[in-house]
Amino acid sequence: MHPFRRRIQVRLAIVGCGFVADYYMTTLVNHPELRVVGIHDRDDARGKAFGVFHGLRLYPSLDALLADPEVEMVLNLTNPSSHYAVSRAVLEAGKHVWSEKPLALDLEEARDLVALAQAKGLAIACAPATMLGEAATAMRKAIGAGRIGRVRLAYAEMEDSMVFREDYRKWRSRSGAPWPAEDEFATGCTLEHAGYYLTWLCAFFGPVAEMTAFAARLFDDKGTGQPPETIANDFSVACLRFRSGVVARLTCGLAAPVDRSLHIVGDEGILSISDGWNTRSPVFLRDRYGRATSRLPKLGKLLAVAERRLPFRQWSGRRLPLEGGEVVTPPYASRIDFARGPAALASAIRAGRAPAIDAAFSLHVTELSLVAQHAERHAMPYRPISSFEPAPVG
Incomplete structure (x- = not known):
């Protein structure tokens, strides 16, 4: 045993x-x-x-x-x-x-x-294991239940703003560890961040059949004294075609304002969240035009008018219920249950069943992340050599 x-x-x-x-x-x-x-x-x-x-x-x-x-x-x-x-x-x-x-x-x-x-x-x-969180679970179930009809497109953003211009030398963890700036900038924001949504998209739609990516280093100086050639690309955009037919666009960067939103577009509606770094980020259901679905129809129209006139985007709509209750998370930025991944893996091994995040799944997400981070090293379109057996959506 x-x-x-x-x-x-x-x-x-x-x-x-x-x-x-x-x-x-x-x-x-x-x-x-x-x-x-x-x-x-x-x-x-x-x-x-x-x-x-x-x-x-x-x-x-x-x-x-x-x-x-x-x-x-x-x-x-x-x-x-x-x-x-x-x-x-x-x-x-x-x-x-x-x-x-x-x-x-x-x-x-x-x-x-x-x-x-x-x-x-x-x-x-x-890691990451945010696809096991309450927000991702609610999205997955809504997709499986046909709440937005056939899914056609996903837009995923992992923009973290110009963190290299912040006072990051003062950032410390609870036990006093400094934020590893040199490692972060040498590894690249795509390898550090793309997985947060690649795991969701692969869990929702299965393996990627083909991708086209572009990456660039927009800022040579991150304030660390590292030579430019040792600093990784700090912007990437990847267009993914899943074997299931869904198309997605994922951006990662250290230039544009913070945006960690995800929008899943179907024939009959749109699912949106505003923060993929929040285990319990609210999930909103909107109509096919992106308008709020509300018991007060005029409210959706007012929000649409406001969006055209003011410099913001609204993603409100019918808020879907999230399972479970509040969990303890870090207090700032990453409101993520980090220990959920190893806990789920251990539980699956104990029960003798396949884990939701297994070796094949992790390898596929790693391959996609590496290609997006280092797009200049690969001929495009790129066809991944890894794959995994997708679990049923629902």
Whole structure:
């Protein structure tokens, strides 16, 4: 019998105690079935600070962590350049992996991780897990129930404004970790952010058959002193054609004002949310013209007139109910239940069923993100080599 099926709690270890690790610790309270038994960071001072703050055991090395039979799953929260090496070591040690995005910075390395996990009968999956949240679930159910008819188009935005002009050197996590500016700008906003909506779109509409992407570096200087050639593209737009026939456009950038909206356009209506970084962002149903569907018909017309005259867009309409209640999330920017991903993966393994976010799904999203981030490296249109078996919509 698999060890997950014998215990109520799943025992985790965290590798990488930087900025995002505090987001996971903040949201673990939502998932008492998970228990962190220890941590490790290659920066000993950072590991000690994190361990003291959260009252956690600090392993002296990655090897010591991996040798501990108490550890069943590892959360790989290292910087992206370390994802491949750390995840591979974890799999070789016979433990399951939940990785921060992306699986790896190279597609072949990501494929190697998936193949190794499959060969060893282990699970590996990759953040983000916002597609498991209440807003995404409400959207998916509305699509499956035919609330907007046949879906034709999706517009997804992940614009984060000029964060490099903010005072980011003062940003600290709960335990005092600095925001990793150099890593963020070297990795690129598309690899950091595209997955938040690619996971939703793939969950809704299945694998991508073809994509055309464009990317550019608009700002050479991010205030970090990094040479321009080491800074990744800070803008991308990708047009995706799903095997199901749906077409989507996704933009990611560090120039335009903050916009994390998603609009799903069907023959009979439109579904919209304003913030993909909010687990419980309100979901609105509008008519096929984008007008509010209300018991007060004149209200929709008034809002449409106002939208034409004022510099804002309204996405209000009939608000769809969200399941469940409030959950604990970080207080600012990312109102996301970060621990929901590893909790869902652990639950699926314990139950002997396929997880909603599995290795194949994570690999596909990683491939799409890599191509969008580095569009200049690929001939367009690009046809992904990865795929996954889509779950039924509804």
